[in-house]
Amino acid sequence: MDELQRFKDTYITECFELLEDMEEKLLNLDQGSPDNEDLNAIFRCAHSIKGGSGAFGFDRITAFTHILEELLDAMREGELSPTREVTDALLQSVDIVRQMVVAAQSGQEATEGIEDSVANQLKQVVGGDSESASPKEEIVEEESDEISIFSIDFRPKEGLLISGNEPTLIINELKTLGILECVVDIEKLPTISKLNPEKCYLDWFFTLETEKTIDDVKEVFEFVEDECHLDIEKIAGFAKMVPTAEKAESNEEKIQEAEDKSSDDSKVQAPNTNVVEPLKAVDDTAKVPVVTSIRVDIDKVDRLVNMVGELVITQAMIAAQSSDISFEEHPRLVQGINTLSQHTRELQEAVMAVRMQPVKSVFSRMPRMVRDLSTQLKKDIRLEMSGEATELDRTVIEQLSDPLTHMIRNSVDHGIDTPENREASGKPAQGVIKLSAEHAGGKILLKISDDGRGVDRERVLQKAKDKGLVASDAELSNHEIDNLIFMPGFSTAEVVSNISGRGVGMDVVKRNIEALGGTINIINKPGEGSTFLVNLPLTLAILDGMIVRVGREKYIIPIGSIIETLRPKNDEVRKIADANDLINVRGDFVSILYLHKVFSIQGAEKNPSKALVVLVESGMDKFGLVVDELIGQQQVVIKSLEENSDAVPGISAATILGDGKVALILDISKLQELMGSVENEKHESVA
Amino acid sequence: MSKIALTVDDSKTIREMVSFTLKNEGFEVIEAEDGQHAISVLGGREVNLIITDLNMPNMDGLELIRNLRSNPSYKFTPILMLTTEGDATKKQQGKDAGATGWIVKPFNPEKLIQVVNKVAA
Numbered sequence: 001m002d003e004l005q006r007f008k009d010t011y012i013t014e015c016f017e018l019l020e021d022m023e024e025k026l027l028n029l030d031q032g033s034p035d036n037e038d039l040n041a042i043f044r045c046a047h048s049i050k051g052g053s054g055a056f057g058f059d060r061i062t063a064f065t066h067i068l069e070e071l072l073d074a075m076r077e078g079e080l081s082p083t084r085e086v087t088d089a090l091l092q093s094v095d096i097v098r099q100m101v102v103a104a105q106s107g108q109e110a111t112e113g114i115e116d117s118v119a120n121q122l123k124q125v126v127g128g129d130s131e132s133a134s135p136k137e138e139i140v141e142e143e144s145d146e147i148s149i150f151s152i153d154f155r156p157k158e159g160l161l162i163s164g165n166e167p168t169l170i171i172n173e174l175k176t177l178g179i180l181e182c183v184v185d186i187e188k189l190p191t192i193s194k195l196n197p198e199k200c201y202l203d204w205f206f207t208l209e210t211e212k213t214i215d216d217v218k219e220v221f222e223f224v225e226d227e228c229h230l231d232i233e234k235i236a237g238f239a240k241m242v243p244t245a246e247k248a249e250s251n252e253e254k255i256q257e258a259e260d261k262s263s264d265d266s267k268v269q270a271p272n273t274n275v276v277e278p279l280k281a282v283d284d285t286a287k288v289p290v291v292t293s294i295r296v297d298i299d300k301v302d303r304l305v306n307m308v309g310e311l312v313i314t315q316a317m318i319a320a321q322s323s324d325i326s327f328e329e330h331p332r333l334v335q336g337i338n339t340l341s342q343h344t345r346e347l348q349e350a351v352m353a354v355r356m357q358p359v360k361s362v363f364s365r366m367p368r369m370v371r372d373l374s375t376q377l378k379k380d381i382r383l384e385m386s387g388e389a390t391e392l393d394r395t396v397i398e399q400l401s402d403p404l405t406h407m408i409r410n411s412v413d414h415g416i417d418t419p420e421n422r423e424a425s426g427k428p429a430q431g432v433i434k435l436s437a438e439h440a441g442g443k444i445l446l447k448i449s450d451d452g453r454g455v456d457r458e459r460v461l462q463k464a465k466d467k468g469l470v471a472s473d474a475e476l477s478n479h480e481i482d483n484l485i486f487m488p489g490f491s492t493a494e495v496v497s498n499i500s501g502r503g504v505g506m507d508v509v510k511r512n513i514e515a516l517g518g519t520i521n522i523i524n525k526p527g528e529g530s531t532f533l534v535n536l537p538l539t540l541a542i543l544d545g546m547i548v549r550v551g552r553e554k555y556i557i558p559i560g561s562i563i564e565t566l567r568p569k570n571d572e573v574r575k576i577a578d579a580n581d582l583i584n585v586r587g588d589f590v591s592i593l594y595l596h597k598v599f600s601i602q603g604a605e606k607n608p609s610k611a612l613v614v615l616v617e618s619g620m621d622k623f624g625l626v627v628d629e630l631i632g633q634q635q636v637v638i639k640s641l642e643e644n645s646d647a648v649p650g651i652s653a654a655t656i657l658g659d660g661k662v663a664l665i666l667d668i669s670k671l672q673e674l675m676g677s678v679e680n681e682k683h684e685s686v687a
Numbered sequence: 688m689s690k691i692a693l694t695v696d697d698s699k700t701i702r703e704m705v706s707f708t709l710k711n712e713g714f715e716v717i718e719a720e721d722g723q724h725a726i727s728v729l730g731g732r733e734v735n736l737i738i739t740d741l742n743m744p745n746m747d748g749l750e751l752i753r754n755l756r757s758n759p760s761y762k763f764t765p766i767l768m769l770t771t772e773g774d775a776t777k778k779q780q781g782k783d784a785g786a787t788g789w790i791v792k793p794f795n796p797e798k799l800i801q802v803v804n805k806v807a808a
Binding site for chain 2: 047053
């Protein structure tokens with residue numbers, strides 16, 4: 001059953017969306033005066049989940065959501081208020097239904113009884129008398145073993161047509177039940193001048209010979225029973241074997257007559273309708289409006305993005321190869337190449353836009369987490385979110401979830417104190433965590449801030465010294481101390497709690513963010529709170545890069561990391577024994593790294609005052625990269641190296657340049673670490 | 688000339704299933720997510736059949752039915768509503784609003800076709 005499977009997929013995707021929606025609305029529900037529209041929306045979520053579940057035979061989902069639906073219905077009718085307990089139970093229900101849907105997705109049953117306790121609790125809240133979902137009352141079309149003859153007296157009221165019902169169709173359906181004989185009473189039919197085509201003037205009297213029951217016959221008139229006088233009576237019954245061919249034949253003739261008659265009668269109305277309301281020209285070719293969005297498999301989009309990436313490379317190649325074709329000689333060709341380049345760029349932007357998603361999909365998981373954690377830790381915390389509509393590539397979004405979750409957990413666990421302690425230090429009992437997203441200069445900026453304790457610098461420094469991360473006599477600036485929390489091996493949790501202590505520290509968060517091509521910084525105000533600033537690229541597929549030459553090799557430096565490029569004078573370069581050389585940049589000394597040394601390249605310029613120094617920043621630190629030449633700025637398509645080789649230190653990915661050659665993209669933060677390790681090794685060797 | 692049906696439901700699953708079933712019956716199908724959307728996609732054009740859910744955001748099914756019935760173009764258009772099992776009040780409200788008939792959930796293609804034949808063959 002291919003079709004059913006397809007609908008099932010739609011249903012399951014929809015369920016997840018509905019559950020998320022439901023969760024969000026439940027979390028925002030004001031217990032005192034709940035917004036009616038929100039209650040309605042929550043109800044509709046449960047209602048829709050239940051509605052679909054029946055069609056696929058997910059009976060447990062049906063039964064459970066039925067209870068939810070009843071409770072939510074009572075709530076939106078104002079018979080029940082969404083107390084904390086009820087809301088909590090409803091949130092649990094969301095989790096339970098989610099588990100059921102997950103199970104259903106893989107064609108399994110959710111764990112036996114996971115819904116029982118919550119179901120009972122909810123039932124009690126509703127009033128105890130609610131049975132679990134009444135199983136669908138299937139209309140049992142049990143054929144009786146006898147043949148019955150019914151007389152049916154059907155006298156529609158004049159207004160029957162107004163409800164959109166059509167006697168002809170009812171008669172047609174009746175005919176499908178057996179052998180039908182029909183007499184039409186045209187007594188009430190007025191003269192043509194007085195006839196109102198919107199009214200029904202005819203009465204029918206039928207005799208139906210059928211194997212069906214009286215209920216089946218009644219069902220035919222189900223929609224019109226209030227709009228007509230209806231009398232159905234069983235006038236005879238036979239054992240099934242009895243009917244003779246002769247009898248059937250004679251009936252056959254009669255029904256033929258009756259049919260002719262009834263269709264004649266129904267025609268009486270049709271032409272008249274046309275008289276009063278001339279047939280509106282129904283334009284056959286009128287376009288049916290299309291739904292404005294479609295669901296596309298993500299693999300297809302990814303494939304499209306990749307293909308466009310290849311196209312961009314090809315286009316760049318053509319542009320590079322054709323750069324010496326003169327416009328005078330081949331005006332059309334040059335023009336065409338220019339147009340191609342413009343269209344390629346537009347195409348690329350358009351395709352990338354398809355993969356953009358609002359960060360809401362990640363943000364929306366946070367309120368629930370903050371709520372659950374703060375309940376668990378007996379803290380009072382409000383989460384304020386803004387900029388949820390900010391869009392970025394879904395590949396970035398997917399990988400954003402873990403670091404973001406971790407940072408918020410951290411804020412709840414370490415940042416914000418218990419209400420008592422907060423009040424003691426003159427803060428409001430309720431702590432606030434703010435999460436925001438915004439576009440900033442071709443990147444996206446996420447801010448996670450809390451009004452908690454901030455990072456205790458003394459403790460951090462002490463701990464770092466204890467762990468041997470910094471020398472015991474080291475003098476560090478505030479900024480350096482704050483950044484210690486990102487060091488591998490450092491974790492601020494003194495006691496490993498089951499909240500933050502999952503073996504993941506801020507170093508992992510930093511690594512995750514940097515793996516996305518982003519940066520993370522902390523603004524720490526001890527006693528007042530801390531803010532994490534996360535800068536992320538909008539996409540992982542393309543990169544604005546500066547192509548540089550070192551010897552005969554070309555490398556790409558991400559534009560976002562570049563501060564400036566300079567050629568130091570001879571006396572501005574300080575050679576330091578056993579450490580990286582320094583250059584004097586307007587009074588500041590900055591370490592420099594010779595790329596030709598890092599990558600062992602022959603024939604490169606070794607003297608910085610004859611080469612160029614590209615100043616780059618990683619996190620809050622800056623350093624210089626010595627290169628031979630800047631070739632130019634270009635958007636490059638990122639090709640992962642890891643599919644084809646092991647990770648290379650200092651290299652994040654590769655790209656294909658216009659001339660068809662491969663260039664490696666530098667990983668600035670890794671280069672910085674590389675520099676650090678060189679430094680440390682040398683320090684150690686000295687000591 | 689193929690007949691045109693409109694399915695109105697906030698659940699994509701239901702819309703897709705109704706739409707698929709009706710297309711197999713030779714209908715051309717328009718989909719709408721709620722009452723308001725339905726009215727805008729119809730844009731006054733006549734259709735042969737409307738199937739609507741009752742619980743929807745923005746404009747619910749009852750309001751949609753009332754709204755359509757007050758428009759001469761849809762005075763006699765068969766309008767079926769999707770209801771949950773045996774909800775007599777809802778059925779009555781729907782009938783009062785001008786619904787032609789109803790289809791009881793859970794959705795089942797044979798049942799849908801049977802009912803559709805009853806009102807829009």
